[in-house]
Amino acid sequence: MNAxxxxxxxxxxxxxxxxxxxxxxxxxxxxxxxxxxxxxxxAPVWAEKEAERFPxxxxxxxxARPSICPxxxxxxx
Amino acid sequence: xxxxxxxxxxxxxxxxxxxxxxxxxGADPAILEDIEDDAFGNGGLGRLAACFLDSAVTCxxxxxxxxxxxxxxxxxxxxxxxxxTEEPDDWSRWGDPWSIRRAEEAVVVRMKTGDVLAVxxxxxxxxxxxxxxxxxxxxxxxxxxxxxxxxxxxxKYAQAAADKNRAEDIVKFLxxxxxxxxxxxxxxxxxxxxxxASMQDLLRKxxxxxxxxxxxxxxxxxxxxxxxxxxxxIPELIRLLGLRGVDFETAFGIAQRxxxxxxxxxxxxxxxxxxxxxxxxxCPDIVVIMKQIxxxxxxxxxxxxxxxxxDRCIIEGRRVHMAQLAVYATHATNGVAELHSQILKDDVxxxxxxxxxxxxxxxxxxxxxxxxxxLCNPELCRLIESRIGGGFETxxxxxxxxxxxxxxxxxxxxxxxxxxKKEQLAAEIEKREGVVLSPDMVFDVQVKxxxxxxxxxxxALSLLAIYFGLKEGRLKDLPPVAFIFGxxxxxxxxxxxxxxxxxxxxxEMVNSDPETAGRMKVVFVQNYNCSWAEKIxxxxxxxxxxxxxxxxxxxxxxxxxxxxxxVTLGTFDGANVEITEEAGRENEYIFGATVEELNALKADYxxxxxxxxxxxxxxxxxxxxxGTFPELEGFAPGAEGTLAELKTSILEGASWxxxxxxxxxxxxxxxxxxxxxxxxxxxxxxxxxxxxCLMNVASSGxxxxxxxxxxxxxxxxxx
Numbered sequence: 001m002n003a004x005x006x007x008x009x010x011x012x013x014x015x016x017x018x019x020x021x022x023x024x025x026x027x028x029x030x031x032x033x034x035x036x037x038x039x040x041x042x043a044p045v046w047a048e049k050e051a052e053r054f055p056x057x058x059x060x061x062x063x064a065r066p067s068i069c070p071x072x073x074x075x076x077x
Numbered sequence: 078x079x080x081x082x083x084x085x086x087x088x089x090x091x092x093x094x095x096x097x098x099x100x101x102x103g104a105d106p107a108i109l110e111d112i113e114d115d116a117f118g119n120g121g122l123g124r125l126a127a128c129f130l131d132s133a134v135t136c137x138x139x140x141x142x143x144x145x146x147x148x149x150x151x152x153x154x155x156x157x158x159x160x161x162t163e164e165p166d167d168w169s170r171w172g173d174p175w176s177i178r179r180a181e182e183a184v185v186v187r188m189k190t191g192d193v194l195a196v197x198x199x200x201x202x203x204x205x206x207x208x209x210x211x212x213x214x215x216x217x218x219x220x221x222x223x224x225x226x227x228x229x230x231x232x233k234y235a236q237a238a239a240d241k242n243r244a245e246d247i248v249k250f251l252x253x254x255x256x257x258x259x260x261x262x263x264x265x266x267x268x269x270x271x272x273x274a275s276m277q278d279l280l281r282k283x284x285x286x287x288x289x290x291x292x293x294x295x296x297x298x299x300x301x302x303x304x305x306x307x308x309x310x311i312p313e314l315i316r317l318l319g320l321r322g323v324d325f326e327t328a329f330g331i332a333q334r335x336x337x338x339x340x341x342x343x344x345x346x347x348x349x350x351x352x353x354x355x356x357x358x359x360c361p362d363i364v365v366i367m368k369q370i371x372x373x374x375x376x377x378x379x380x381x382x383x384x385x386x387x388d389r390c391i392i393e394g395r396r397v398h399m400a401q402l403a404v405y406a407t408h409a410t411n412g413v414a415e416l417h418s419q420i421l422k423d424d425v426x427x428x429x430x431x432x433x434x435x436x437x438x439x440x441x442x443x444x445x446x447x448x449x450x451x452l453c454n455p456e457l458c459r460l461i462e463s464r465i466g467g468g469f470e471t472x473x474x475x476x477x478x479x480x481x482x483x484x485x486x487x488x489x490x491x492x493x494x495x496x497x498k499k500e501q502l503a504a505e506i507e508k509r510e511g512v513v514l515s516p517d518m519v520f521d522v523q524v525k526x527x528x529x530x531x532x533x534x535x536x537a538l539s540l541l542a543i544y545f546g547l548k549e550g551r552l553k554d555l556p557p558v559a560f561i562f563g564x565x566x567x568x569x570x571x572x573x574x575x576x577x578x579x580x581x582x583x584x585e586m587v588n589s590d591p592e593t594a595g596r597m598k599v600v601f602v603q604n605y606n607c608s609w610a611e612k613i614x615x616x617x618x619x620x621x622x623x624x625x626x627x628x629x630x631x632x633x634x635x636x637x638x639x640x641x642x643x644v645t646l647g648t649f650d651g652a653n654v655e656i657t658e659e660a661g662r663e664n665e666y667i668f669g670a671t672v673e674e675l676n677a678l679k680a681d682y683x684x685x686x687x688x689x690x691x692x693x694x695x696x697x698x699x700x701x702x703x704g705t706f707p708e709l710e711g712f713a714p715g716a717e718g719t720l721a722e723l724k725t726s727i728l729e730g731a732s733w734x735x736x737x738x739x740x741x742x743x744x745x746x747x748x749x750x751x752x753x754x755x756x757x758x759x760x761x762x763x764x765x766x767x768x769x770c771l772m773n774v775a776s777s778g779x780x781x782x783x784x785x786x787x788x789x790x791x792x793x794x795x796x
Binding site: 001002003004006007011021022023025026027028030031032034035036038039041042046049050053054055 | 085089097098108110174203211
């Protein structure tokens, strides 16, 4: 997705969710629509990378490379 | 954590074009500035974790963050009459477009106080260039039973919703007040929910690959305990493995090889020790496992012929030492700066280091240059690119190439960029705080949590010394200077709140005095957060990092300021030491006693003698009780929380504090001297000062969190 497509998607979402055009949108409405459009753009890569990190099948080799390194964040910075 | 919209669009490579297109279509992209930060974090520790996630995903290290999805983040701070007031920060009230609820992956967390459902909300962590995307998984607690229908039908509405409220209360507030048992119990519940849900999640994912063969678990999973708060994950993993038929010794071995522990503080009061009775009221099974670990440890000490001591034990009486449990039951313990890691070995964990020297490591903290240079200072990025080209967004060491480029022309261009950033900050401060700063002033900045050991108090003393010096004509050559503060004090931390009040009162006095108008300004911005930091840090000339040597584990604000071309006015503490090594001592303003000097001084330290002997200190300190400023109301005379008590705590000591516990008066003379020199150099010799600033920028490569995360991956996680 390029910036033009991102803004087009934002406009569509704004119309659907808030019945507003870009200049009419409040900060929260613009933020939510723009973020949602960006999330759409991220989704395919995110899903692909998650699947790589957490393959469902049994590892072929017992010496498989570690697949996850979780970071326990308290207070979730 | 800061705003996600700018950071994510920046990492997707769309930010500038999106802003331009919005403007072309008649929308004002600046209105996004009204969006508040995602404030799940509390201070440096939370923001550090966010930097690590950013670096991991950009460096292709497979890292998942786990945390809690608090309804209210760290409070919103406002000043009323100079006093800090707090309001809840409902960060998601306008929506949370960056989270995906994964109800199908919810887990049940069983507690003595009642079982709850932990539902994960996933947030994408976007790598630079969007080549990789990671996940921050935050748990939200919910009731297993939404409403009790029989009670509802009996019109007992409050009782019908009691279970729902009890479950949701667990993640309602970040850092609940824990001065009483109920607050402490809530914190234990928060910790237990985090670790139980996260360990169940990891086991489920592992079991999808390997079934019930847990022997590969430590090879596939490495869990880093970010301070002591998630340390209950160790007994929880052992408990969960036990439920699956794994015996204690095997489960302990798996846990030990899985976990590593990062210590983030040497402050004894911050090293958690939980009462076993309290833990028993929430998670009794965990207490049983902790006792088994303690027995195992005592047997091991016996076999080694070593004593169990207060600073080498796990359970002492009725309390469990979470940090010491972590050192024993993990395979690696690290500090977060060279000096801090040495102090862990020499002092905090000396008795443990004696037995397990190979477990101790250092991982100097870092910051992500994507947010803390690329996003917050595009003007400086363009200047750097014009001289050495790009690429530093993913390889900060490239900034070293700037060193041979530093000449008069680059210095002038740097000064122009700095002025632009000062203009932007001055406009923001005028808009939000009503204080007018000239961009021609030197900007001296101290932004961080308010804590006695960070010594904002000492900075305040210096403001008074400078103010009186200006009024009395003793500082004729001092260039115009603005002192900028940003800090939140914990709501129950009265002494810290009194310091905020004092600085605000000093600011009122200074800013309204026509005699010093145009020469000195003081501003304390309200509600300091990531978004403020992104504006203040690029505009700073002088970075105040003034904790007594040996108290700040690392600091990361010091690195952000260095990267943006501020010189460090600091002690030899935390990562200041490494910053000075990298940039050269001649390019920083270092003052104060070293760790060794302070240790030698402790026994005979007499702050009262310094007070009596130093008229400048006496005069500044006396403003706390001589009527210069109105005393804080609502406290008994001289009680903690008053200005007068601030003075008492320095001269007489207070509660558990020895007099001047953080050596303010000891370091003050050298601090003031270094500070005046830094301000004079910045204002009166701008090109020579710009060289120092540029040396800091060029030498900041070491402090990229990309380097830190690669070290964790290679040296601890074996990834």
